[in-house]
Amino acid sequence: MLSLHQLRCFLTTVEHGSLTAAAEQLGYAQPSVSEQIRSLERSLGVTLFTRVGRGVVPTTAAETLRPHAEQTLAAADAAERAVRSVATLETGTIRFGAFGTVRLYAGASLVADVLERHPGVRVELVGQNSTEVQEQLRRGHLEAAMIAIPQVTAEGLTVIPVARDELVYISADPERLARPVTAKALASAPLVMAEASFRAEDSTRRILRRWLHEIGISTTTRIEVEDVETAVELVGRGLADSIIHKGAARQLLPRLAPDAGYTSLRPKQWDTLAIAHRTDAVLSPAARLMIELATRRIQSIAEPLGAVP
Amino acid sequence: MLSLHQLRCFLTTVEHGSLTAAAEQLGYAQPSVSEQIRSLERSLGVTLFTRVGRGVVPTTAAETLRPHAEQTLAAADAAERAVRSVATLETGTIRFGAFGTVRLYAGASLVADVLERHPGVRVELVGQNSTEVQEQLRRGHLEAAMIAIPQVTAEGLTVIPVARDELVYISADPERLARPVTAKALASAPLVMAEASFRAEDSTRRILRRWLHEIGISTTTRIEVEDVETAVELVGRGLADSIIHKGAARQLLPRLAPDAGYTSLRPKQWDTLAIAHRTDAVLSPAARLMIELATRRIQSIAEPLGAVP
DNA sequence: AGAAAGCATAGGTTTCCCCTAGGGATCGCC
DNA sequence: GGCGATCCCTAGGGGAAACCTATGCTTTCT
Numbered sequence: 001m002l003s004l005h006q007l008r009c010f011l012t013t014v015e016h017g018s019l020t021a022a023a024e025q026l027g028y029a030q031p032s033v034s035e036q037i038r039s040l041e042r043s044l045g046v047t048l049f050t051r052v053g054r055g056v057v058p059t060t061a062a063e064t065l066r067p068h069a070e071q072t073l074a075a076a077d078a079a080e081r082a083v084r085s086v087a088t089l090e091t092g093t094i095r096f097g098a099f100g101t102v103r104l105y106a107g108a109s110l111v112a113d114v115l116e117r118h119p120g121v122r123v124e125l126v127g128q129n130s131t132e133v134q135e136q137l138r139r140g141h142l143e144a145a146m147i148a149i150p151q152v153t154a155e156g157l158t159v160i161p162v163a164r165d166e167l168v169y170i171s172a173d174p175e176r177l178a179r180p181v182t183a184k185a186l187a188s189a190p191l192v193m194a195e196a197s198f199r200a201e202d203s204t205r206r207i208l209r210r211w212l213h214e215i216g217i218s219t220t221t222r223i224e225v226e227d228v229e230t231a232v233e234l235v236g237r238g239l240a241d242s243i244i245h246k247g248a249a250r251q252l253l254p255r256l257a258p259d260a261g262y263t264s265l266r267p268k269q270w271d272t273l274a275i276a277h278r279t280d281a282v283l284s285p286a287a288r289l290m291i292e293l294a295t296r297r298i299q300s301i302a303e304p305l306g307a308v309p
Numbered sequence: 310m311l312s313l314h315q316l317r318c319f320l321t322t323v324e325h326g327s328l329t330a331a332a333e334q335l336g337y338a339q340p341s342v343s344e345q346i347r348s349l350e351r352s353l354g355v356t357l358f359t360r361v362g363r364g365v366v367p368t369t370a371a372e373t374l375r376p377h378a379e380q381t382l383a384a385a386d387a388a389e390r391a392v393r394s395v396a397t398l399e400t401g402t403i404r405f406g407a408f409g410t411v412r413l414y415a416g417a418s419l420v421a422d423v424l425e426r427h428p429g430v431r432v433e434l435v436g437q438n439s440t441e442v443q444e445q446l447r448r449g450h451l452e453a454a455m456i457a458i459p460q461v462t463a464e465g466l467t468v469i470p471v472a473r474d475e476l477v478y479i480s481a482d483p484e485r486l487a488r489p490v491t492a493k494a495l496a497s498a499p500l501v502m503a504e505a506s507f508r509a510e511d512s513t514r515r516i517l518r519r520w521l522h523e524i525g526i527s528t529t530t531r532i533e534v535e536d537v538e539t540a541v542e543l544v545g546r547g548l549a550d551s552i553i554h555k556g557a558a559r560q561l562l563p564r565l566a567p568d569a570g571y572t573s574l575r576p577k578q579w580d581t582l583a584i585a586h587r588t589d590a591v592l593s594p595a596a597r598l599m600i601e602l603a604t605r606r607i608q609s610i611a612e613p614l615g616a617v618p
Numbered sequence: 619a620g621a622a623a624g625c626a627t628a629g630g631t632t633t634c635c636c637c638t639a640g641g642g643a644t645c646g647c648c
Numbered sequence: 649g650g651c652g653a654t655c656c657c658t659a660g661g662g663g664a665a666a667c668c669t670a671t672g673c674t675t676t677c678t
Binding site for chain 3: 018019020030031034051053054055056
């Protein structure tokens with residue numbers, strides 16, 4: 001049976017023109033190489049070297065074999081290196097940004113997905129606050145992140161939209177949920193707003209601001225909080241109402257505000273969810289995996305938008 | 310250490326989605342395949358299958374490895390088939406020695422013969438000069454050669470006579486060709502001699518020397534040239550006469566010296582044509598084919614002598 | 619002619635390959 | 649929910665293969 005080991009011995013012998021030199025090169029004793037060559041000749045039914053005096057001379061069969069042997073070994077080497085590059089992913093850390101509402105999609109079950117496919121990896125979800133993610137993206141400490149799209153794309157970042165998510169009105173007051181909320185109704189509501197995107201360019205607020213501005217009403221935010229969970233809890237206690245992503249509402253309301261519900265805005269408003277990475281970055285397999293899984297997950301909840309990069 | 314065997318087991322397992330099925334396909338017991346996969350995983354430092362309940366599921370590392378494994382096995386298979394095709398003369402290079410006058414017999418039409426029978430092969434006729442052929446035979450770069458027999462066989466070479474060829478006198482002077490040339494007449498002729506055999510042991514000259522020596526005459530070579538064609542051309546221009554093989558005369562005179570002709574020596578002298586190869590060599594099919602065809606061709610021109618090996 | 623270089627052979631040890639036998643987990647079916 | 653079937657793993661043993669050292673033979677160089 002043909003073996004890579006035989007081919008290696010063969011090639012080294014051809015290159016050095018000597019069994020002894022090949023053995024030395026390979027770190028074996030000379031008879032070992034000799035035996036490998038002999039077994040290769042036997043398995044191929046061909047004489048590869050004519051033993052002449054001191055030294056060996058390759059036959060035409062050997063010359064025929066040579067390029068194929070080289071290609072085979074090259075392919076095997078490529079296989080090894082390809083897998084090893086994955087191995088670094090297997091044993092390394094996947095560091096991925098996901099903050100604001102997006103974090104809810106790319107949460108525990110996403111991590112579970114990754115761990116199932118790559119049992120050895122360590123997963124790090126970065127997303128305590130938007131400033132941190134933005135900063136780490138910019139400095140290259142994070143390869144990529146899932147974000148609610150900012151209206152003005154940050155410099156040096158490539159942003160790829162993957163889905164859109166509806167903005168819904170959440171409240172503990174059934175009466176307010178009876179019909180879609182208009183801008184006018186919104187203006188008179190006590191609101192708690194959470195940061196859902198880049199601090200300076202929070203997309204949700206920007207959308208609301210523009211919407212209300214169109215009909216000459218200014219925002220009336222009552223409370224400002226850091227994270228969506230807190231906002232939802234406050235809504236659950238009836239202290240205020242809020243506007244969040246529909247996907248977040250479906251996930252959080254049952255858990256944090258069982259007595260609250262949600263309804264659409266009128267007209268409906270949408271926020272865009274996207275992947276962001278440094279424009280000049282070459283994404284690693286790990287980042288690609290994370291993006292793929294997160295995208296799939298988001299698109300299974302929100303409305304798909306465009307193609308996966 | 311990576312091995313083809315491991316890759317084979319791996320691929321079969323991926324394709325069948327089961328170790329048991331792969332083992333059955335490969336004709337092994339299940340634990341054997343299992344062990345191969347495990348050793349492959351260990352040598353790559355990667356988990357290839359997640360053992361889930363009953364059954365195995367390939368990881369992304371396995372998906373990465375798969376195309377490379379396929380390519381490696383394909384390359385190995387190609388290597389095997391390439392060499393086997395050489396063994397059966399479907400392809401490959403036939404390298405054969407033929408120099409001096411013999412080259413005229415084993416010339417273009419011999420090559421055509423070989424190519425007709427084996428369209429895929431490449432033919433290499435080595436024979437620029439005798440030293441080169443002798444050297445390559447001795448060093449094993451040539452398996453076999455057709456030669457004009459040397460009186461003293463070279464050491465380590467087996468020489469098998471296959472035919473004898475008459476030595477004839479060629480001249481542009483019709484008067485000299487009127488009757489067979491005796492030693493006496495030869496002594497007074499201006500001669501051009503070409504190297505026709507091993508440089509040091511040129512058989513033609515040796516024969517002539519012995520012949521003339523018997524009647525107390527020394528040779529009177531006027532010109533020395535490397536190849537027979539040049540000698541014949543000089544004869545054609547009337548600058549000298551020469552002694553060459555009859556077969557060579559018949560082939561070359563019309564082409565190179567149309568005004569010249571040939572006549573026998575008196576008594577007739579013969580040179581022996583033979584096949585030479587290393588004594589300890591096992592001849593390849595390619596060499597045997599070449600020997601057989603060359604022998605047949607020579608014997609159709611010169612007088613057969615002994616049997617084909 | 620003697621020394622050096624290179625391959626082959628011989629014999630023994632270690633490693634690897636493959637087998638059979640049996641244990642544990644999961645899945646499907648009563 | 650129990651039970652058989654399926655599939656993988658572990659354990660241990662036998663045989664082959666790989667590798668080594670030591671040695672002998674041939675060729676080549678000096």
